[in-house]
Amino acid sequence: MPTDRSTLPSDAIAHHWGAGPTPGYDALAARFRPVFARIRAGSVEREIERRLPVEEIEWLRRAGFTALRVPHWSDANGVTLPELFALLVELSEADSNLTQALRAHFGFVEHALAKPPARRDVWLNRLAEGQIVGAAWSETGDAKQANFSTVLSQGENGWRLNGTKFYTTGSLYANWIHVGASDAQGAPVSVTIDRKARGVEVLDDWDGMGQRLTASGTSRFIDVPVDENEIVADGPPFAYSEAFYQLVHLATLAGIGRALASDVAAALATRKRGYSHAAAPLPANDPQLLEIAGRLRANAYSAGAIVRLAAVALERAAAFSGETTDDALLAVTQAELEIWQAQTVVSQLVLDATTDAFDALGASATLRSAGLDRYWRNARTITSHNPRVYKDRIVGDFAVNGKLPPGQWRIGQV
The missing domain is CATH 1.20.140.10 (Butyryl-CoA Dehydrogenase, subunit A, domain 3)
Structure with a gap:
């Protein structure tokens, strides 16, 4: 066995953080590492200028990163959870803002995988196309633990959503928003609405000392139309x-x-x-x-x-x-x-x-x-x-x- 380590590629070793979670992980990660490198190259400049990573999220979307867990049309499954989380560590190494901005999206993918077959197919098609989902659950001020102040109600013109949320991480970058609300009887429900629907306002008002580029601020909903098929009774979006x-x-x-x-x-x-x-x-x-x-x-x-x-x-x-x-x-x-x-x-x-x-x-x-x-x-x-x-x-x-x-x-x- 050779004992002279002076000829080993020290740069490659310096960037080695241990074996990947699966034998095929390095081949999978190689598809995204050039994008991660581009993201990391601009991370300090974005932070100082407080420039939202709209373009960088688009790079990830085009590369297929946002659809990692969506089953491929060849009937093979998407990547495993250990592979996904290893990739999220690598993305966070490039810029942690982007991982948090997409946190709700990756959670919604798991939610979509657990949906009944009809809605599952609808959402997997959307996610496979690269559509992104944000979230709006937390409420500030005098909001209660037991129920949401944001209300879903039914009137002559169908279902409507009204309320204000904070910590709506990633919704500014999304095509859809997954929202927690209370129905007319005060029971908790969740709905998924079009980010561009009439009555939806997503503000870039996150002023936290860290994770400044995650768009984790306020979202307002004023008589937003809701598709009845997108109303789900209370319970965790998926078991885990x-x-x-x-x-x-x-x-x-x-x-x-x-x-x-x-x-x-x-x-x-x-x-x-x-x-x-x-x-x-x-x-x-x-x-x-x-x-x-x-x-x-x-x-x-x-x-x-x-x-x-x-x-x-x-x-x-x-x-x-x-x-x-x-x-x-x-x-x-x-x-x-x-x-x-x-x-x-x-x-x-x-x-x-x-x-x-x-x-x-x-x-x-x-x-x-x-x-x-x-x-x-x-x-x-x-x-x-x-x-x-x-x-x-x-x-x-x-x-x-x-x-x-x-x-x-x-x-x-x-």
Whole structure:
């Protein structure tokens, strides 16, 4: 066996984050990596200018990325969930804004796969054409946990939707919007409406400190016409939805960790300035700084490995899609537990890395033109969406008392 590693392609190894989830993953990913590279090349400029990634999402749509899970017309299935989440990590490495902007869309694809056959075919055709779906569920202010303030009602002119939503992530980029509402009796329902329908207004008013380009602001619905076929009674959009949506966040964090680790390593490799009391004249040879760079890479690798394993659990749950058996419920519950256990760990790995990076690079890394602050801002914002503070308690309650996760959750006033 050769022992001289000096001839190995170090650049290829530097971009290696472990084996893909399936033997065919690298061939699949190769279709999208040129698009990811183009997206990453403009990520800092977009962030500084606050330029919404409309063009970049179009690149992904044209490449077929938004239809990854849609079964191909050759009767073969679309990509597996482990493959999808590995690709989402790679997209997040390019720009985490785009992953979050498409989070609702990928969730809706799972929802469409679980629909009754007639509506399933309608939606799979639309999704295969590259149509994108956003979401509008959360409400702010005095909205209640028990029901939505957004109301679906029926009158002489058919079904109409009225209300205001916030955190309507990705809807500005979408062709359709999946909306949570209450019917006339106060029972929760969901509807899917045309993004361009009369009475729909989607605002670019998201002013969060992170994930600034996700279009996660306000959507208003004023007497919006609703197709009766698109009204669905209350219940999770698909059985493993809670676990799915949370794992998208974790994949996004893992991608942020990778991008940060690569940026810090590249900066240290070329930096000529150093402190007089440093351990070596050049930062690239300073063992203390190398330790930080190594820790960032290890954190990113670990986050990605956790996401990869959790996606396997999600795939097992998805295999029972549409079933109501005990085995199906068990698979969903197991997936939720795995992902809840992963949430606080992945979050901390990436948050720690986004802070420690500045110890390796010094004050110049805080310049706005460097764009490194976006990694902390984005990671901190993502970890706030579904508060991790509750997840350790939920997992601990299971470990000690055998209490299972609560399933679908809501936010609002009691």
